[in-house]
């Protein structure tokens with residue numbers, strides 16, 4: 001099964017209108033790498049101006065609420081970000097699972113809200129350093145997949161991102177062998193839950209991906225792309241990763 005690689009950026013709580021100039025180089029790189037899908041998740045306030053500025057680039061949100069509307073001060077819904085120009089949303093990022101105490105059930109509801117509102121979802125899972133040290137990494141990640149996989153999941157709109165918490169923003173990455181093993185375990189669980197559809201679903205690796213480690217990680221078995229935080233903030237950091245994916249495709 002050949003799966004197109006997806007290189008997705010995540011600006012987190014960074015950026016500004018002025019910083020959207022970086023998207024020019026990223027959109028140009030995406031256009032010259034038609035073998036690869038490129039996407040970038042932005043703070044909610046930047047979605048509309050970014051989508052207006054770069055209509056051919058897949059702009060996304062970093063989070064959506066599980067409900068479509070209601071008394072949830074400060075939250076945004078999947079329909080709202082779609083209207084602003086988002087084509088997808090990240091759900092269940094470990095920073096939200098930790099900072100906002102999001103449970104697997106919350107993450108599942110958010111993914112289902114994305115599906116209901118016709119935007120894609122990148123659903124994040126990953127273990128903490130303590131869980132890896134005690135040998136629980138795979139059990140934790142598989143439990144997250146089982147608990148947060150939305151009903152009606154289909155490969156076209158859902159992507160899983162495996163992001164070990166200890167690798168995010170730390171400069172430490174999992175080894176390609178560890179990543180391949182975890183992605184294989186995730187895919188086996190997805191097959192159990194979704195049947196043959198699981199073979200078309202992309203599983204990204206995330207956590208301190210840069211030009212220096214992208215080739216080794218993207219070449220590992222069952223790795224269908226990367227979710228990139230820090231290195232996605234500038235075209236200079238992100239474009240070379242898109243080019244590595246193109247060269248491997």
Ligand code: PGA
Nearest residue numbers: 168169207208228229230
């Ligand atoms: P990082 O972030 O690339 O800065 O480690 C990845 C992520 O949290 O998605």
